[in-house]
Amino acid sequence: MTLLREFMERPLDPGYAAATAARRAGSGSAPTWSRRATTVGLGLLAGLVAVVGVLHLRAPAAELTTVALRDEVEQRQEEVDVLAASVEGVRAQVVTAQDAVLGPAGVELGQRAERLGVLTGSVAVTGPGLRVVVDDAPSADPDASGSPRTDAEADEGRVRDRDLQVVVNALWESGAEAVAVGDQRLTARTAIRGAGEAVLVGYQPLAPPYAVEAVGDPDDLATGFARSAGGRYAALLADYGISVEVDEVDALHLPAAAGVRPETARVLHDGDGS
Numbered sequence: 001m002t003l004l005r006e007f008m009e010r011p012l013d014p015g016y017a018a019a020t021a022a023r024r025a026g027s028g029s030a031p032t033w034s035r036r037a038t039t040v041g042l043g044l045l046a047g048l049v050a051v052v053g054v055l056h057l058r059a060p061a062a063e064l065t066t067v068a069l070r071d072e073v074e075q076r077q078e079e080v081d082v083l084a085a086s087v088e089g090v091r092a093q094v095v096t097a098q099d100a101v102l103g104p105a106g107v108e109l110g111q112r113a114e115r116l117g118v119l120t121g122s123v124a125v126t127g128p129g130l131r132v133v134v135d136d137a138p139s140a141d142p143d144a145s146g147s148p149r150t151d152a153e154a155d156e157g158r159v160r161d162r163d164l165q166v167v168v169n170a171l172w173e174s175g176a177e178a179v180a181v182g183d184q185r186l187t188a189r190t191a192i193r194g195a196g197e198a199v200l201v202g203y204q205p206l207a208p209p210y211a212v213e214a215v216g217d218p219d220d221l222a223t224g225f226a227r228s229a230g231g232r233y234a235a236l237l238a239d240y241g242i243s244v245e246v247d248e249v250d251a252l253h254l255p256a257a258a259g260v261r262p263e264t265a266r267v268l269h270d271g272d273g274s
Contacts, residue, residue, distance in 0.1 A: 118178060121187035121257035125178045129252045130221040132167055132234070134159050135209035137241025157241045159208055161194035163234075164201075167212050167244075168192065170230020174221050176214035178254050182206040185257035202258070209243075218248035 117123035137157025164181060171179055179186045184201040191202065198205040214221055225231045225246065234244045 117256075121178065121185045121190075124185075124254060124256045125215050126251065126253045127177075127215045128218050128248075128250050129176070129213060129215040130171065130218055130225065131247045131249050131252070132171070132212040132214075132225070133209050133243075133245045133247075134163060134167060134212065134234070134237070135243045135245075137243075139241055158197075159199070159210060159242055161192050161199050163237065163242070164199065164210055164212065165192050166230045166233045170225050170228040170234070171212065171214040171221065173228055173230070174214075174216075174224025176216045176221060178215040180213050180254040182210055183255060185255055187257045190257065213249075213252050213254060215252055215254055218250075222246065222248055 114123065118125055136159055139157050168179055168181065168186065181192065181201045182204075184190070184204050184206070186201075191200070193200050195205070199210070200206070237244055
C-alpha cells in the first residue's frame with residue numbers, strides 16, 4: 001500500500017522534479033525561444049542550400065540543351081540552303097527546256113509566263129529598287145525574354161512582326177513589283193508573323209537587322225514610301241530607338257520564293273476545254 005500511495009501522490013521522481021524546477025527558475029522562457037529560432041534558422045539555411053544545389057545542377061543541363069538546339073537549327077538551315085540552291089538550278093533547267101519546246105512561236109507565251117512568275121514570286125528577279133533596313137534599338141537586350149511584365153523597355157525597342165508588315169505593305173502600295181524580307185521572297189500567301197521573340201517570314205526565322213528590299217522605280221518607291229502611312233509609321237519608330245534606313249539601290253537580286261506550288265489548278269490535257 002505504501003508503494004501504491006507513493007506512486008499516486010508523487011508520480012514524478014523527486015530528482016527530475018527538482019532539476020526541472022531549477023531550470024525554469026534559472027533561465028525562464030528564453031532558452032525555449034532560442035531553440036525555436038535556431039531550429040527555424042537551420043531549416044531555412046538547409047532549404048537555401050538545397051535550392052542553390054538544384055539550380056547549379058540544372059544550369060549546365062539547360063545550357064547544353066540550348067547549345068544542342070542551336071547547333072541542330074544551324075545544321076538544318078544549311079541543309080535548307082543547299083536544297084534551295086538545288087531548286088534554283090532545276091528551275092533554270094525548266095526554263096531552258098520550256099524555251100526549247102516552244103521555240104520562236106512561244107516567245108509571247110514565254111513572256112507571259114515570266115511576268116506571271118514575277119507576280120507570283122516563283123522566279124528570281126533583278127533590278128533597281130529600294131532597300132529599307134529596320135534594326136532594334138541599342139537598348140533592346142537580345143537575351144531578354146521580351147515579356148511586357150519584366151522587360152518593358154527592351155520590348156519597346158525591339159522590331160516586331162507588325163512593324164515589318166506595315167513597311168512591306170507601304171512598299172507594295174508605293175508600286176513595288178517584287179518584295180523580299182531577309183532574302184525571303186514574298187508572295188500572296190507569305191505570312192510575316194511573330195513566334196515568341198523570333199520574327200518569321202514564310203516560316204523562316206530572321207534576326208535583326210531586317211532588310212526589306214523592293215524592286216521597282218527607285219524614285220517612285222522612295223517618294224511613295226515617304227508619303228505613305230507606312231512611311232510615317234516607320235519614322236515614328238525612332239521614338240523607341242528603332243533605326244530605319246532607306247536607300248535607293250541600282251541593282252537588287254530577289255530570289256524566287258520557296259515552296260510555291262499550285263494546289264487547285266491542274267494541267268489541261270488533250271480533249272479538256274475548248
